[in-house]
Amino acid sequence: MAFPVNQLRNDFPILSTQVHGKPLVYFDNGATTQKPRQVINRLVEYYETENSNVHRGAHHLSNLATVSFEGARNFIAQYINALKTEEVIFTRGTTDSINLVSTCFQSFVHQGDEIIISEMEHHSNLVPWQQLCLSKKARLSVIPVLEDGTLDMETATQMLSPKVKMMAISHISNVLGTINPVKELIAKAHKYSIPVLIDGAQAIAHIPVDVRDLDCDFYAFSSHKAYGPMGAGVLYGKSVWLNKMPPYQFGGEMIDQVFLNETVFNRLPYKFEAGTPNVADVLGMETALHYLETIGIDKIQKYEDKLLKHATSLMLEVPGIKLIGTAKHKTAVLSFVVEGVHPYDLGTLLDQMGIAVRTGNHCAQPLVESLGINGTIRASFGLYNTISEVEYFVASLKKAIAMLL
Amino acid sequence: MTINESAQGVVEEFWMFDDWMDKYAYLIELGKDLPVIDSQFKTNNHLISGCQSRVWLHAEEQEGQIVFTADSDAVITKGIVSLLIRILSNHTPQEILEADFSFLESIGLQEHLSPTRANGLASMIKQIQLYARAFQLKSNQL
Secondary structure, three states, X not given: OOOOHHHHHOOOHHHHOEEOXXXXXXXXXXXXXXXXXXXXXXXXXXXXXXXXXXXXXXXXXXXXXXXHHHHHHHHHHHHOOOOOHHHEEEEOOHHHHHHHHHHHHHHOOOOOOEEEEEOOOOHHHOXXXXXXXXXXXXXXXXXXXXXXXXXOHHHHHHHOOOOEEEEEEEOEOOOOOEEOOHHHHHHHHHOOOOOEEEEOOOOOOOOOOOHHHHOOOEEEEEOHHHOOXXXXXXXXXXXXXXXXXXXXXXXXXXXXXXXXXXEEEOOOOHHHOOOOOOHHHHHHHHHHHHHHHHHOHHHHHHHHHHHHHHHHHHHHOOOOEEEEOOOOOEOOEEEEEEOOEOHHHHHHHHHHOOEEOEEEOXXXXXHHHHOOOOOEEEEEOOOOOOHHHHHHHHHHHHHHHHHHO | OOHHHHHHHHHHHHHOOOXXXXXXXXXXXXXXXXXXXXXXXXXXXXXXXXXXXXXXXXEEEEOOEEEEEEEEOOHXXXXXXXXXXXXXXXXXXXXXXXXXXXXXXXXXXXXHHOOOOOOOHHHHHHHHHHHXXXXXXXXXXX
């Protein structure tokens, strides 16, 4: 059966808006995705009928909100195939999740230790570890990226040793679209008892995520990159690690008992959820993941791959274009540069034609620098993009290049 | 010509364009024609900070008036800075500080004024005004 893209597009109110008098072509899904009506309605429904503080009052609404909130945790745990529901910690997003782990790992990292990341990391999975290393006089070791946009696995393997206290790697590169062989890396790291954190920001909406199959120790993702609301995200952690880690922030739900001289902290997952949680957006995130599940993530992956293949073949015909990131296993991310043309100029002209793309260094300055360029133009596709949008984009691109050269 | 008169001239030029393509083609043309800044001024000191495209802006005083030169690695940005320079160069610091920038809205460039366009008009204007203020302070001290 053909992928029902036209039917799905109807779920996204923003897709029928116009930009500069042209129909919106939204190709900036790597930055954030648009929201289906189901998600928007869930937020409204929550505030209209359920809003209350969770885990507290004995009253009806509080119970209702708590049941919904914990139901969302349960659903999300199943969605990523976590062993236990309490291994799902709600955060503000991927960056917040990674900062939680890097901050708590201050207790486990000491002078002379090492942390491994890769050269393709987003600043959010780079700076927290860099700062941890600086404060502990530990070493940040960086897996190089090969010319096609894949990780140098040989070097990565040689970097493993008992001195390494954490390996933090992206599942999918936000600039290159490369799907990293994280399962293989995790298995290798575990031979040295190295815990592995996977930055899943770019993966959750595009490929199946099964934390038990990967056997990762931590997995971080954001709701807003998976058709859910902004401001909510997940940190999955194996309970053995989450129990070992000290609390991150103090106050609110993470407390069990307080005496004036000491405090007994709550059990998982509440130990890591200080303050009133973002209930509405967590429920929206649940609805978004449910939406993806209903369509089928493997069908989405197949469809987006079709968009990518079509776009790639059309792009290769445009003179002067160089694709950045040509790994065999990649998601629907097309980063490119055009000889003699600044990405910002192209982005500005495409915007005039109603097309939203990202230009610049994509919050991955070390990677962009290592590629010897001053930024790229990135078109990243989502489940609602179409073949005709791809064709309009390439035609518009040619028009813009002709204007600029 | 006063700043207001040059600005009005630019507005009238832009009214001739029916569609965005002509407008941007004109900006690109202006960008390509922008007199090249002396390479000694293309340093980090003259860089207007931002991450999308780089803009260098230099100012010097000639007989009580400020002369601006600039460059950018993006040609549309160059076109925009070229417009500003055409209107504001060769005026006294006082005239520049009193300039009314609302003409930018009439030529449909206000979107470049949004705070997220870190290298857009907003930071260029701010830099131009900083130069004017600095030259004014200097001349008051003499």
